[in-house]
Amino acid sequence: MPRAELATVVESLESALPGQVETDPELLRPFTTDRSGHRSAGAPLAAVYPRAVEDVQAVCRIASEAGVPIVTRGAGTGLAGGAIGGPGEIVLSVRDMDRVLEISGENRLAVVQPGILNGALNAVLAEHGLWWAPDPASKDISTVGGNIAMNAGGLLCAKYGVTREAVLALKVVLADGTLLEVGHRTVKGVTGYDLCALMIGSEGTLGIIVECTLKLQPLVAGEITTIGAYFGTLEAALGAVAEVTRQGHVPAIMELMDRPTLDCVARFTGHTADGAAYLLVQCDGPGAGATAGQVAEILRAAGARAEVTTEPEESKRLVGVRRGAFPALEAMGTLLVEDIAVPRDKMGAAFAAVRRIEEKYGVMIPTSCHAGDGNLHPTFVFTGRDVPQEIWDAAGEIFATALELGGTLTGEHGIGLLKRRWLGDELGAQQYALQREIKRVFDPRGILNPGKVFSE
Amino acid sequence: MPRAELATVVESLESALPGQVETDPELLRPFTTDRSGHRSAGAPLAAVYPRAVEDVQAVCRIASEAGVPIVTRGAGTGLAGGAIGGPGEIVLSVRDMDRVLEISGENRLAVVQPGILNGALNAVLAEHGLWWAPDPASKDISTVGGNIAMNAGGLLCAKYGVTREAVLALKVVLADGTLLEVGHRTVKGVTGYDLCALMIGSEGTLGIIVECTLKLQPLVAGEITTIGAYFGTLEAALGAVAEVTRQGHVPAIMELMDRPTLDCVARFTGHTADGAAYLLVQCDGPGAGATAGQVAEILRAAGARAEVTTEPEESKRLVGVRRGAFPALEAMGTLLVEDIAVPRDKMGAAFAAVRRIEEKYGVMIPTSCHAGDGNLHPTFVFTGRDVPQEIWDAAGEIFATALELGGTLTGEHGIGLLKRRWLGDELGAQQYALQREIKRVFDPRGILNPGKVFSE
Numbered sequence: 001m002p003r004a005e006l007a008t009v010v011e012s013l014e015s016a017l018p019g020q021v022e023t024d025p026e027l028l029r030p031f032t033t034d035r036s037g038h039r040s041a042g043a044p045l046a047a048v049y050p051r052a053v054e055d056v057q058a059v060c061r062i063a064s065e066a067g068v069p070i071v072t073r074g075a076g077t078g079l080a081g082g083a084i085g086g087p088g089e090i091v092l093s094v095r096d097m098d099r100v101l102e103i104s105g106e107n108r109l110a111v112v113q114p115g116i117l118n119g120a121l122n123a124v125l126a127e128h129g130l131w132w133a134p135d136p137a138s139k140d141i142s143t144v145g146g147n148i149a150m151n152a153g154g155l156l157c158a159k160y161g162v163t164r165e166a167v168l169a170l171k172v173v174l175a176d177g178t179l180l181e182v183g184h185r186t187v188k189g190v191t192g193y194d195l196c197a198l199m200i201g202s203e204g205t206l207g208i209i210v211e212c213t214l215k216l217q218p219l220v221a222g223e224i225t226t227i228g229a230y231f232g233t234l235e236a237a238l239g240a241v242a243e244v245t246r247q248g249h250v251p252a253i254m255e256l257m258d259r260p261t262l263d264c265v266a267r268f269t270g271h272t273a274d275g276a277a278y279l280l281v282q283c284d285g286p287g288a289g290a291t292a293g294q295v296a297e298i299l300r301a302a303g304a305r306a307e308v309t310t311e312p313e314e315s316k317r318l319v320g321v322r323r324g325a326f327p328a329l330e331a332m333g334t335l336l337v338e339d340i341a342v343p344r345d346k347m348g349a350a351f352a353a354v355r356r357i358e359e360k361y362g363v364m365i366p367t368s369c370h371a372g373d374g375n376l377h378p379t380f381v382f383t384g385r386d387v388p389q390e391i392w393d394a395a396g397e398i399f400a401t402a403l404e405l406g407g408t409l410t411g412e413h414g415i416g417l418l419k420r421r422w423l424g425d426e427l428g429a430q431q432y433a434l435q436r437e438i439k440r441v442f443d444p445r446g447i448l449n450p451g452k453v454f455s456e
Numbered sequence: 457m458p459r460a461e462l463a464t465v466v467e468s469l470e471s472a473l474p475g476q477v478e479t480d481p482e483l484l485r486p487f488t489t490d491r492s493g494h495r496s497a498g499a500p501l502a503a504v505y506p507r508a509v510e511d512v513q514a515v516c517r518i519a520s521e522a523g524v525p526i527v528t529r530g531a532g533t534g535l536a537g538g539a540i541g542g543p544g545e546i547v548l549s550v551r552d553m554d555r556v557l558e559i560s561g562e563n564r565l566a567v568v569q570p571g572i573l574n575g576a577l578n579a580v581l582a583e584h585g586l587w588w589a590p591d592p593a594s595k596d597i598s599t600v601g602g603n604i605a606m607n608a609g610g611l612l613c614a615k616y617g618v619t620r621e622a623v624l625a626l627k628v629v630l631a632d633g634t635l636l637e638v639g640h641r642t643v644k645g646v647t648g649y650d651l652c653a654l655m656i657g658s659e660g661t662l663g664i665i666v667e668c669t670l671k672l673q674p675l676v677a678g679e680i681t682t683i684g685a686y687f688g689t690l691e692a693a694l695g696a697v698a699e700v701t702r703q704g705h706v707p708a709i710m711e712l713m714d715r716p717t718l719d720c721v722a723r724f725t726g727h728t729a730d731g732a733a734y735l736l737v738q739c740d741g742p743g744a745g746a747t748a749g750q751v752a753e754i755l756r757a758a759g760a761r762a763e764v765t766t767e768p769e770e771s772k773r774l775v776g777v778r779r780g781a782f783p784a785l786e787a788m789g790t791l792l793v794e795d796i797a798v799p800r801d802k803m804g805a806a807f808a809a810v811r812r813i814e815e816k817y818g819v820m821i822p823t824s825c826h827a828g829d830g831n832l833h834p835t836f837v838f839t840g841r842d843v844p845q846e847i848w849d850a851a852g853e854i855f856a857t858a859l860e861l862g863g864t865l866t867g868e869h870g871i872g873l874l875k876r877r878w879l880g881d882e883l884g885a886q887q888y889a890l891q892r893e894i895k896r897v898f899d900p901r902g903i904l905n906p907g908k909v910f911s912e
Contacts, residue, residue, distance in 0.1 A: 105702050106801040129704055153644045162644055164653065165621050178886050186797040187829035188609045188618055188867035190657045191875075191882050192891050192909065197620065197653030201646045218704030242562050248585055248674030286743025341642040345562040373643035411644035419647075426647050430634050434897065435648050441893045453648065 001068070001088060009066045010046050013090070016058040020096070022047040031071075031085040031093075034078040035138075037334055037385065038417055040086030044071070047091040053171065053179060053210045056092065060208070061177040063090055069450050070175075072204040074115065074146030077138045079337055080416030082150070082203045082452050092208060094145050101211070103128055108216045109168060109185065114145025114209045130216045133160040136412065137326075145209045151201030153412030155253045158372030160217075162412075164200045171211035172199055175443040185213055198438075203414055204449040206442040224252075224284045225292035228318030229299045229306035230275030234258055237277040238348045240302035241371045244281075244295055245344065251295060253282040254372035255322050258351060260358075261329075261366035261379075265321070268328035274305065279371065280322045282315075325368055329379055336380040336387050338395055340402035341411030344374045353401040354378050361394040375411035396422065415453045423453065457524070457544060465522045466502050469546070472514040476552070478503040487527075487541045487549075490534040491594075493790055493841065494873055496542030500527070503547040509627065509635060509666045512548065516664070517633040519546055525906050526631075528660040530571065530602030533594045535793055536872030538606070538659045538908050548664060550601050557667070559584055564672045565624055565641065570601020570665045586672045589616040592868065593782075601665045607657030609868030611709045614828030616673075618868075620656045627667035628655055631899040641669055654894075659870055660905040662898040680708075680740045681748035684774030685755045685762035686731030690714055693733040694804050696758035697827045700737075700751055701800060707751060709738035710828035711778050714807060716814075717785075717822035717835075721777070724784035730761065735827065736778045738771075781824055785835055792836040792843050794851055796858035797867030800830045809857040810834050817850040831867035852878070871909045879909065 014021045022028060028043040045068065050056045063070050072092045073083040085091035094115035102111040105128055112121060118132070119140035125131055134147050135154035142152070148170070152163045169183030183189070183196030199206055231237040237256055244251065257265075257280075262273035279299065283292040292308060299306045309315050329335055342350045347369065354376075358365045367378040378398050380391045387395075399409050399422050409419050409426050424432045436454060440446075470477045478484060484499040501524065506512045519526050527541040528548045541547035550571035558567040561584055568577060574588070575596035581587055590603050591610035598608070604626070608619045625639030639645070639652030655662055687693040693712055700707065713721075713736075718729035735755065739748040748764060755762045765771050785791055798806045803825065810832075814821045823834040834854050836847045855865050855878050865875050865882050880888045892910060896902075 104799075104801065106698050107799045108701065109799075151646045151650070153646075157643055161617075161621065164650065165617065180887055180890070181884070182887070184797070184864050185799050185862045186831070186864055186867065187613055187800075188797045188826075188831050189864040190607045190609075190868060190870050191865050192871065192879060192887075193662075193894055194607070194620065194653050194657055195887070195891070197650050197656075200653075201650055206649075218706065221704070245564065246561050248677070250674065286741070286746075290742075341640070341644045343560075343563045343565075343641050344643075345560065370644075375642070375644050406641045408640050408642055408645040409647050411642065412646060414646050415648065423648060428637070431636055431638070431648075431651070434636070435651070437897045438649060438894065441890065441897060 005066065006045055006088065009062060009068050012062045013046060013048055013059065016062060017048055017050065017055050020049045020051065020055065030076065031073060031091045034076045034081060034084055036079045036081045036416070036418055038081035038084060040084045042087045044085035044087065044089045044091045047093055049093050049096045051096045053173065056173045056208055056210050057177040057179060059090065059092055060173055060175060063447055064176045064445060067445055067447060069447050071449050072208050074143030075117065075141055077142040077146065078150065078416060079413040080418045082414050082416030084417065094143065097210065100124055103130065105130060110214045110216055112144055112212050112214065114143060114212060116144050118142055118144055118147055125216065126219060129219050131219045132214050132216055133166050134163040144212055148200055148209055148212060149202065149204050150414045153375060155255060155370060157370065158254065159250050159252045164197055166215050167196065167200055167212065168215045169213035170196055170199055170209055172207035173210050174207050175445060175448050180207065183213065203416060203453050205439055205453050206448065220284045222285060222288055223310045224282055224315065225288050225308065225310050226315035226318050227281040227292060227296050227299065227306055227308050228321060229279045229304035230273070231277040231279065231302070231304050232275055234277040234351055235348060236303050237279050240279065240299045240304060242345065243298045243302065247298065249291055249295055251281050251291070251372060252284045253280065255280040256369040256371040257322060257325060258367050260364050261325050261368050264332065264366050265324045265328040268331055269324065278321055279304070280318060329366060329381060333381045333383050334385065336391060336395065338378045338398060339375070339410045339413040340378070340398060340407055341373070341375040342402055342405045342407035346405040346407065347371065347374055347376070349405055350376055350401060354398065357394050357397050361390055363391065363394060374407070417452060420453060420455045461522065462501055462544065465518060465524050468518045469502060469504055469515065472518060473504055473506065473511050476505045476507065476511065486532065487529060487547045490532045490537060490540055492535050492537045492872065492874055494537035494540060496540045498543045500541035500543065500545045500547045503549055505549050505552045507552045509629065512629045512664055512666050513633040513635060515546065515548055516629055516631060519903055520632045520901060523901055523903060525903050527905050528664050530599030531573065531597055533598040533602065534606065534872060535869040536874045538870050538872030540873065550599065553666065556580055559586065561586060566670045566672055568600055568668050568670065570599060570668060572600050574598055574600055574603055581672065582675060585675050587675045588670050588672055589622050590619040600668055604656055604665055604668060605658065605660050606870045609831060611711060611826060613826065614710065615706050615708045620653055622671050623652065623656055623668065624671045625669035626652055626655055626665055628663035629666050630663050631901060631904050636663065639669065659872060659909050661895055661909050662904065676740045678741060678744055679766045680738055680771065681744050681764065681766050682771035682774050683737040683748060683752050683755065683762055683764050684777060685735045685760035686729070687733040687735065687758070687760050688731055690733040690807055691804060692759050693735050696735065696755045696760060698801065699754045699758065703754065705747055705751055707737045707747070707828060708740045709736065711736040712825040712827040713778060713781060714823050716820050717781050717824050720788065720822050721780045721784045724787055725780065734777055735760070736774060785822060785837055789837040789839050790841065792847060792851065794834045794854055795831070795866045795869040796854060796863055797829070797831040798858055798861045798863030802861040802863065803827065803830055805861055806832055806857060810854065813850050813853050817846055819847065819850060830863070873908060876909060876911045
C-alpha cells in the first residue's frame with residue numbers, strides 16, 4: 001500500500017481513538033517479537049489501545065475499509081509468533097481492556113475484558129472462593145484473552161481440562177466491525193453451531209475477543225500433597241506414570257524431566273541430580289492424601305526414590321526442581337521450546353525419537369513433559385538470534401515423529417508463524433482447504449492476523 | 457425430483473450397498489418420527505444401513521451427485537425432530553455400525569462406531585474400570601453418535617461436563633464423500649481450528665460422524681450418597697440450591713421437581729407428595745459422604761425434610777420420585793417436553809414465568825429442572841398427535857423468557873425441526889447468516905439434513 005494511504009489510515013485511527021494510538025517506531029519495537037524469539041521484518045504501522053468494544057469496532061472498520069491487517073495482541077508471551085506485528089500492520093493491544101466486569105458465585109462465572117492477566121484475575125477470584133482453571137506456565141504474565149485465543153494448556157489439564165472447557169461465552173468483533181456474541185451464559189446450550197469453541201484457539205485469525213464469560217470452579221479445598229521422585233531410568237519413570245493412570249488415579253500435576261534437562265539444571269545450580277529422570281506429582285482436592293500415598297507406592301515399586309510432603313516449604317523445594325529447568329536452559333543460550341503431544345502410551349517412543357534425533361544432528365535436546373497428558377517440550381539451545389537451519393531440520397523430524405505416533409505438532413503453544421509450514425502435514429490437504437474457507441467466512445478480505453496459522 | 461430419477465438413486469444405492477438398503481414403506485415408517493412426536497409428511501425414499509466408512513462415503517457420493525438429501529439417524533430418540541426422514545430423502549441409519557474398535561486404559565480413550573448405545577458402551581467400559589461421562593436420560597436407548605451430534609447433556613453436567621468435553625476426535629464423512637479426521641487422539645492439541653468441537657452438536661447438518669474417539673474417566677470410586685428432600689415452597693428449594701453452590705459444593709446430581717410435577721406423580725401412583733418441591737441430590741467420588749452431610753445441613757436449614765442414604769435400595773426409592781415424573785406425565789396424554797436453560801440465579805424467575813404462562817393459557821406446565829446447571833424442562837400435556845397452536849404460543853413465551861433471562865432456547869435437546877423458527881431470535885441476524893455460511897462450506901449443495909436447525 002502506498003505510504004500516503006497508510007498515513008491516512010493512521011490519521012483515521014487517531015481521530016477515532018484520540019490518545020490511544022502509538023506510532024513511535026521505538027515504542028512499537030516490542031510488538032515485533034514475542035517469547036518465541038521470532039522477529040518481524042520491522043515496526044508495525046501503528047499500535048492502538050482500545051478501551052471499549054466500540055473502539056475495537058472502529059479500528060476494524062477503518063482497517064477493513066483500507067485492507068490493512070490487524071494483529072491482536074495480549075501480553076506478547078506467545079511461543080509461536082502468533083501475535084507479532086510487522087510493517088504495514090496495525091497491532092491492536094488489549095492492554096487497556098483489563099477490567100473484571102462481573103463475578104457471580106451463584107452462577108460460577110466471571111465476565112472479564114480480554115486484557116486482564118490470568119494471575120491477576122485468579123487473585124481476585126480467590127477472594128470469592130473461586131478459581132479459573134487454565135494454568136499455562138505463563139499465567140502470571142499472560143492475558144485471559146491470549147489464553148483463550150491460544151486454547152492454552154499448562155500443568156493441570158489431565159485433571160482440569162484445557163482452556164476451551166473453561167469458557168462459556170465470548171463477545172467477538174469480526175473483521176468488518178460486526179459484534180458477535182457466541183456461546184452461552186449457561187452451563188448447557190445447544191442452539192446452532194458452537195462458534196464459541198471455534199473461536200477458542202483460533203489465534204486471532206477469525207475475530208477479536210473483546211469480552212469473555214468464564215466458567216469458574218470453587219477453589220480446590222484441602223491440603224495439596226506433593227511427591228518428588230528420582231528414577232534410575234526414564235523408562236522406569238514412564239512405566240510408573242502409566243501404572244498411575246491404569247490404576248485410575250488423577251493427580252492434578254504429573255511432570256517429567258529427562259536426564260539432559262537434569263544435567264542442565266545441575267550445571268546451573270551446582271548440585272548433581274540424584275537420578276536419570278525426575279517426576280513431580282501433586283494431588284489436590286478431597287482424598288488427595290490417600291491418592292498421593294497410593295501414587296508414591298507405585299513410584300517406589302517402579303524403583304523410585306520418592307519424597308512425599310504436605311509441608312509448603314518442602315513442597316516448594318520439590319516443585320523447584322521442575323521450575324528450575326527453564327532458567328537453567330535459558331542461561332545456556334537462545335531457546336526454541338517445542339511442544340508436541342502424543343497419546344500417553346507413546347511417550348516412551350517420543351522420548352526415544354528425541355534421543356535418536358539428538359544423535360543424528362549432534363545437538364542436545366533436553367525435554368520435559370506434562371506426563372499426565374502426553375505433552376512434551378523438546379527444547380533446542382543455540383547461540384545467536386535466529387534458529388539455525390539444522391535445528392529446524394531436527395525440529396521437523398520431531399514433528400514428523402509426533403504425527404507418526406498419532407499425536408500433534410502442538411499441544412498448547414499454537415501454530416502462529418513458527419509451525420505454519422507443517423500445519424498441512426497434520427491436517428491433510430482437504431481439511432487445510434476447509435479451514436481456509438472457514439477463515440474466509442469470518443474474514444473475507446483476510447485482514448485478521450494474515451500469515452499466521454496458514455501460510456499466505 | 458422426478459420419480460424416475462429417484463428410482464435410479466435407489467438402484468445406485470442397492471448396487472453400492474447390496475442387502476443394506478430398505479425401501480418397504482411399512483418398514484420405513486419408524487423413520488418418519490422420533491421421541492418428539494413430530495412426523496414428516498411421509499416415508500423417506502429409502503433407508504441405508506452402512507457397515508463401514510466406505511459404505512457411508514458411497515452413499516454420500518450417490519446422494520451428492522443426485523442432489524438427494526441424507527438424514528443421518530442413530531436410535532431415533534431425539535426430542536426435536538432432528539433425525540426425521542421424509543419423502544425424497546435417504547435415511548442413513550448407523551444401526552449396524554456399533555462396534556467398539558479400541559479401549560485404552562493407559563490413554564483413557566475408546567474408539568467406537570457411532571451406532572453403539574451409550575449404555576451398552578458403558579457396560580463394556582465398566583469392565584475396564586472406565587467410564588464415558590455423557591449421561592442423557594435416554595442413555596440406555598440412545599447412540600453415542602447421536603449424543604455427539606446433539607452435544608447431549610443429562611443429569612451430571614454441572615460436575616462432569618457436557619458431551620463436547622468427552623470427545624477427543626471424530627472421523628466425519630462430508631456431503632461429497634470426503635473423509636475428514638478432526639480433533640486429536642491426545643488430551644491437548646491446538647493445530648488450526650477446532651472442527652471437532654464445531655461438529656459436536658451440529659445435528660447432522662455438517663457431516664456424518666463415522667468414528668468417535670472418546671475421552672474416558674476412571675469409574676468413580678467409593679459410595680454414592682443420595683439425598684431426597686421435600687420443601688414447603690419451590691423458592692425455599694431454589695434458595696437451598698443456591699446456597700449449596702455458593703458454599704462451593706459440586707454434587708454429581710441436583711434435580712428439582714415443582715408442585716405440578718409432584719401432583720401428576722401423586723395422581724399416577726396414588727401416594728400424596730410430602731411438599732411443594734422435591735430436590736434429589738447425589739454426591740459421588742472422594743469425600744462424597746462428607747459433602748452430602750454438609751449439603752443435607754443446608755437443605756434442612758432451608759426448611760427441608762431431607763433423607764440421606766448410602767443404602768442402594770433406599771437410594772433407589774429417593775431417585776424413583778424423580779424417575780417417576782416422565783411416566784406419570786406420559787400417562788396423561790401426548791407430551792411436548794421443553795428444554796430451556798437459564799443462568800443458575802435466574803431459575804426462580806424462570807419458574808415464576810412458567811406459572812404466569814400457565815395461568816395466561818389455562819394449561820398446566822409441570823416442570824422439572826437440572827438445578828445444578830439451570831436447565832428446565834417445562835412440559836406440556838395435550839390430547840391428540842399434533843401440538844395445538846395455543847401450546848406452541850405458550851412455548852414461544854417460555855422461549856422468549858429464557859432469552860430475556862440471559863438463557864437459551866435449548867439446553868440439551870437441540871433445534872431440529874421443532875425450534876428452528878426461534879433460532880434467529882437467539883442468534884441474531886448476523887450470527888444466523890454466518891452459521892448458514894459455515895453450513896455452506898461443509899455442504900455446498902445443502903443435502904445434509906436440510907430443513908433441520910435452519911429453516912429453508
